[in-house]
Amino acid sequence: MSEKADIKACLFDLDGVIVDTAKYHYLAWRRLCNELGFDLSEAENESLKGISRVESLEILLRKGGVSLAQTEKEAMMSRKNGWYLEYVDAMHADEILPGVREFLTSVKKSGRKIGLGSASKNALPILEKIGVMPLFDVVIDGTQVSKGKPDPQTFQLGASALEVHPDNCVVFEDAAAGVEAARAGGMYAIGVGDDAILTGANLVIPGFEGIDTDIFNKL
Ligand code: G6P
Ligand code: MG
Numbered sequence: 001m002s003e004k005a006d007i008k009a010c011l012f013d014l015d016g017v018i019v020d021t022a023k024y025h026y027l028a029w030r031r032l033c034n035e036l037g038f039d040l041s042e043a044e045n046e047s048l049k050g051i052s053r054v055e056s057l058e059i060l061l062r063k064g065g066v067s068l069a070q071t072e073k074e075a076m077m078s079r080k081n082g083w084y085l086e087y088v089d090a091m092h093a094d095e096i097l098p099g100v101r102e103f104l105t106s107v108k109k110s111g112r113k114i115g116l117g118s119a120s121k122n123a124l125p126i127l128e129k130i131g132v133m134p135l136f137d138v139v140i141d142g143t144q145v146s147k148g149k150p151d152p153q154t155f156q157l158g159a160s161a162l163e164v165h166p167d168n169c170v171v172f173e174d175a176a177a178g179v180e181a182a183r184a185g186g187m188y189a190i191g192v193g194d195d196a197i198l199t200g201a202n203l204v205i206p207g208f209e210g211i212d213t214d215i216f217n218k219l
Pocket of ligand 1: 015022025048049050051052053056081118119120121122123142175
């Protein structure tokens with residue numbers, strides 16, 4: 001990477017970056033854990049952020065010391081997803097996180113490309129629901145990746161679909177696993193959230209309010 005960042009594309013994680021669905025994933029996982037006889041704290045949930053549904057379930061079963069047959073695992077994932085989708089269905093378009101729509105618009109106006117890089121298989125209906133789909137040039141979601149974050153595959157697919165070199169890409173992520181994935185792919189990472197958690201990022205912002213494309217000068 002050169003001394004000064006030359007950003008030509010932005011890749012966004014979805015849950016917890018564009019929209020506040022991270023809290024719904026947590027509530028649905030906690031409900032499942034409670035049914036299985038153990039609890040899930042917010043701090044424990046942090047390590048699930050950015051992690052695929054199947055991998056998250058494995059982590060939780062290990063934590064709870066529960067072993068299940070494959071068919072039971074499938075049933076648990078589908079219950080969790082059913083609860084999650086109930087929250088999503090009840091969600092309003094205004095649950096887009098503060099400043100995100102404005103930031104996406106400023107990136108678009110600057111001529112840079114915009115991609116999504118999410119582990120979620122529910123990404124498309126969520127993007128539709130909050131009305132930002134037309135701003136995205138490319139969407140990479142959990143239906144297209146074989147290696148989840150922290151593997152860089154999600155963002156590498158995004159960069160290559162946008163035809164932008166990783167050196168010229170910046171990833172916005174709220175999860176430690178996502179920041180790691182971006183860095184492993186040779187891209188810049190801007191953490192969204194707590195800088196004590198997102199230590200691997202080039203820069204951490206608390207959210208998008210007041211943020212515009214000048215942020216790229218700080219990389
Ligand atoms: C994102 C979230 C994770 C979630 C994963 C899969 O990465 O941060 O919490 O487990 O997507 O989402 P899905 O909607 O397919 O269950
Ligand atoms: Mg996230």
